[in-house]
Amino acid sequence: LAAAVATAFCGMAQAAPLVVGFSQIGSESGWRSAETKVSKLEAEKRGITLKIADAQQKQENQIKAIRSFIAQGVDAIFIAPVVATGWAPVLTEAKEAKIPVFLLDRTIEVSDPSLYTAAVASDSVHEGKVAGDWLVKEEGGKPCNVVELQGTVGASVALNRKKGFADALAAAPNIKIVRSQSGDFTRSKGKEVMESFIKAEQNGKNICAVYAHNDDMAIGAIQAIKEAGLKPGSQIKVVSIDGVPDIYKAMLNGESNASVELTPNMAGPAFDALIAMKKDGTQPPKFIQTKSTLVLPDAAQKQYDMKKDMGY
Ligand code: AHR
Numbered sequence: 001l002a003a004a005v006a007t008a009f010c011g012m013a014q015a016a017p018l019v020v021g022f023s024q025i026g027s028e029s030g031w032r033s034a035e036t037k038v039s040k041l042e043a044e045k046r047g048i049t050l051k052i053a054d055a056q057q058k059q060e061n062q063i064k065a066i067r068s069f070i071a072q073g074v075d076a077i078f079i080a081p082v083v084a085t086g087w088a089p090v091l092t093e094a095k096e097a098k099i100p101v102f103l104l105d106r107t108i109e110v111s112d113p114s115l116y117t118a119a120v121a122s123d124s125v126h127e128g129k130v131a132g133d134w135l136v137k138e139e140g141g142k143p144c145n146v147v148e149l150q151g152t153v154g155a156s157v158a159l160n161r162k163k164g165f166a167d168a169l170a171a172a173p174n175i176k177i178v179r180s181q182s183g184d185f186t187r188s189k190g191k192e193v194m195e196s197f198i199k200a201e202q203n204g205k206n207i208c209a210v211y212a213h214n215d216d217m218a219i220g221a222i223q224a225i226k227e228a229g230l231k232p233g234s235q236i237k238v239v240s241i242d243g244v245p246d247i248y249k250a251m252l253n254g255e256s257n258a259s260v261e262l263t264p265n266m267a268g269p270a271f272d273a274l275i276a277m278k279k280d281g282t283q284p285p286k287f288i289q290t291k292s293t294l295v296l297p298d299a300a301q302k303q304y305d306m307k308k309d310m311g312y
Pocket residue numbers: 028029030031032105106157185213214215216241242262
């Protein structure tokens with residue numbers, strides 16, 4: 001008792017560890033699983049209790065999870081929003097409960113920006129632009145028909161990666177997007193949609209490149225290209241986004257040409273911003289931007305080893 005009293009009087013009482021609820025989308029891609037893993041590690045490093053709810057790619061499950069986190073009175077809520085719209089009601093509930101909300105890796109459309117504290121994400125329009133600029137340079141004025149595998153319908157990253165790529169192609173009339181459809185960010189859907197593109201485009205002979213909004217769909221597409229008797233990486237070039245180990249393996253096999261790297265560590269910067277807020281009220285910037293770097297086959301081995309070391 002004496003010790004407790006002394007501690008209280010000296011103002012040295014240990015603060016309870018922070019509790020964060022994370023509404024994760026699911027495990028649709030290798031990148032997503034890595035993000036979940038890295039988030040747990042980053043929480044552990046800082047002594048934060050992280051509660052993760054897997055939404056199985058459904059917004060309604062995310063909304064339920066957020067309501068449950070509010071009821072539990074967590075210190076903050078992290079959300080990787082599956083789609084960009086439809087968040088205002090539940091975020092208003094979080095705001096009324098005075099729980100700060102951080103968005104991870106995707107952004108949302110709300111008319112009141114005070115409904116969330118900050119977003120940690122890359123500039124996904126820029127990612128699409130980097131992928132498009134690479135293809136424009138690679139083709140050097142030659143005619144090229146591109147097929148596009150879009151991410152989840154309504155996801156900010158799918159909309160933005162589409163826009164950024166189209167922006168890059170605006171300067172290159174030789175390159176045309178001949179087909180574009182969602183593969184929902186999954187390997188199996190990417191393969192299925194690519195198979196239909198190949199059938200529709202003279203058994204793939206009319207396709208010069210595939211642009212996939214993530215590596216998993218690109219890996220599915222590579223499989224479809226091979227099954228059609230064509231060579232991915234040469235007869236059909238492959239460019240995508242994420243930087244997962246399997247795409248680097250594909251690069252090493254000559255089956256993928258370029259990927260824009262997206263860090264799976266979105267939670268780390270969000271935890272740091274939260275800790276600073278709790279310590280002295282420091283308000284984080286609204287958009288905490290992570291880097292997007294183009295990786296080509298010459299750097300694939302190094303990137304592969306690095307990602308494996310990160311625990312991918
Ligand atoms: O929001 C990030 C995207 O979501 C990743 O690029 C993709 O792999 C994931 O499913």
